[in-house]
Amino acid sequence: MPNEEEAAKKVSRKQFVKGAVVGGAGVAATGVLASCAPAATPIATEAPPVATPTIKEIIKEVPVELQQAIGYVERDVETCAGCRTCEAVCTLSHEGVNSPALARTWIVDYILEGRRIEGWTCKQCQGPECLYACPVEGALHIDEATGARVIDAEKCIGCKLCIEACIQYPNSPIRYDAQNEIAVKCDLCGGDPLCVKYCPESSLTFVEREV
């Protein structure tokens, strides 16, 4: 996991990119963009013609403190029974339907290997790549109460950048809801994760972080 310092650096990149894409002519971005793009080119309205290394270099200069999550959910695959109650309770409580493809925690159950389990949960990273990757102001944001990195369904444009940016990608616990064309993500159920509460083997635990 990226350390605090690195994390802090990245948030400003997020702010920067956000300004560049959504704001179009965001104040902070304009000058920078102008400096790294040909002068005659108008500011991009589609994909930003941004030279990434240059931007990374720039944002190093602007450290910002990120609010940390109160904790995260961790799975012990050694005891996980593969019953997928966590998946079901996750989508039933969030979407009101049972759809494991939307479950923010999910497993693969290797039955032939004595039910070896591989599983993924959102780590609510201190340096959240998903948050940095989100190009929309406030779509992937930090919940004030829990510090969880959460997605605002109203603002999400379904670009999937967060899913791909996740350090666990391609097994990202951020899932894509094809019906509503948005990404869905672990929100810690407001601080009391249901998957932890319902796990029959207590394989899922809520790991608290010092905030």
Added chain:
Amino acid sequence: MATSYGWTGKILRVDLTTGKITETPTSDYVPKLIGGRGVAAMIYWETVPPECAAFDPENALIMMTGVASGTLAPSASKFTIASKSPVPVKECYSYSNPSGHWSTELKFAGYDGIVVTGKSPKPVYLWVNDGEAELRDAGRLWGTTLSNMMLEVQNLHGPQARVLGIGPAGENLCRQAPIIVDREHATGITGAGAVMGSKNLKAIAVRGTGAVNVAKPQELIDLWYYYRRLLTRTPAEVAAGDGWPATNRSLSYYMYHGPHMPKCEGHPAKPTDPEVYFKNNGLDDPISLMREAVDAGTVKMKYGGCYGCPVCCALAYQSTDLSIPSGSGQCNDMESWPAYEWAGYEKVVGIPSIWYNRWCDDLGLGITNPGPGYHFYMFMDLINLGVLTPEMIGFPLESAPSSTYSELPQAWTLEFIRTVLEKIAYREGELYDAMAEGAERFLTSLAEKNPAAAPVRDRLMGHKGYYVIWSDSDAPSPGVSAIIEATDLRKSPNKTTTGMGKSFVASSAGLTDEQVAEIQKKGNLKYFGTEDVSDKSWDNKVSIAIKCQNLSTLMDCITYCGWAGAYSLYSTYNPPDYLGDWEIGAKVFSAVTGQEMTHEQMVEAMNPIWNIERAIHVREGRRREYDTFKDHVYESSSWEWTSKEEFEGEVLDEYYNDPARGWDLDTGIPRRSTLEAQGLKKIADELESKYGVEVPE
């Protein structure tokens, strides 16, 4: 995607002869028939003509999920596999309810059930993926073991594809061969694997990313938690002092306490006697020899769960030692049974029983019926009786097997077990070919040649004509058990009645025999209206039997597992009275479908399902004379308090006359008035017009 609550709305129809795949709406059958077993019976009624033999292409393999499969409903991962069963000599309709994750995945793939008819000209498997289904060549899979087949299929379709299929035993039409689901569950008893083999169908793999709609999601979530709390407590609750014993694990922890729990005070460190298990229901440790490997770190053990189940009763073991296989087994079918059963055989306990399971799974033999019927025990008995000689079994017996199960003959080695299982599955040699014909046929022919085999046959074959049932019983009383066994399609309601729930209360909550007896009295009073149901009289027994049968049918329609059935009556963790909540089926149904049904209404809705099944059996030739036992049964000591005449006379009369059944006293055919009152006029008409059965008024 989901179209209505609980259901995806489509049933897949696959004609293997033509390769044509179609869909029909589930709404043709639900909500009236609830789901699972009820729907399967109606589809069978419409699809399989009575003259059709089990291995005829016209026979259908009907896989039907329950209304709550694929939701969070607790322990609701079961589904029904129905077909004409090749097991009894009088082939007849029967069904089985395996669990696992297959039914859930099928719903996520967009289907509520699959009906397979016809016979493929060459080996195929069916691949169902997100609303699409196709038959694929299985030439390379044919003849492979179940594990190898699953490996190939999952290599192609990914580890999340859920697979049911058959091993060589099913391909070779061993009549008792089950379909193995997810490699750890099986369709016990009915021989569905042989039917699958007769159709040249090796496997059905499903994978889905869809959704199942639930009417009241929050209610269902709460219900799951409520149900869990009937079983055990969470770590937080235990820490807060709410709960005994201090465990944060699933119920299986109580059952096996193998890898996780240090020696439990007051219980034997090593299994001594099979009776200990049956008395304590699992509180002695079945896997002590495994513990050496576990302690050495070569085997990791844990529990495995079916979809959305708070019990997680499968025992899974991951091995880095080639002399121990990796695998897993369900609580009462694949893994732990032989571990328990062999708890008395010190030399076979643990590792050999795991190999035994692995071979049974891989060959596609159910563990309870690979040999001549019920267990390897029967095989042993036949050897002890001198009916089977070393020459016949083709294996030297270094020492004579003991008639008690406490001493293990040297011959019962891994090699011996494996040889016997393989010979049955591949039908090698005269003896094993005969054994592959199923217990009833095998023991009957054996007894004709050698009368010494007759006692073994008689012990197994008590029912007159329809042997698709277990030979033992767990019903509340001998009388109830007799009624259930005589009239059922197969004996299934054991867990709903008394045994399991009550026993686990006893073993898990650490109660004394007297306390358990008190609990049972309260339970009997609440559920059956009388404190004592095991008295030796026929009072109330018919109504109790019907209650048990309907409850069991309800389980098979929702469909929830016997665990839920057991805890619906007696709860491990619900002091002070330790009674469960038998309305859990109705509650689940209401939460999933949004259709309010009371427990009484649900139980009543089982009556038409019973009469559809009865009409099927009547159509296939079953009449009153087959709702009875062979004479030797009545001569056993458990029948001393009553008589054949009484049972076959007034007791059956009372059963037939009960409004829940409403069958003609002379013939056992459902009366027209009953069928019409239960909305089954079509069945009454077809019985007469199509099948020439005179339906009494």
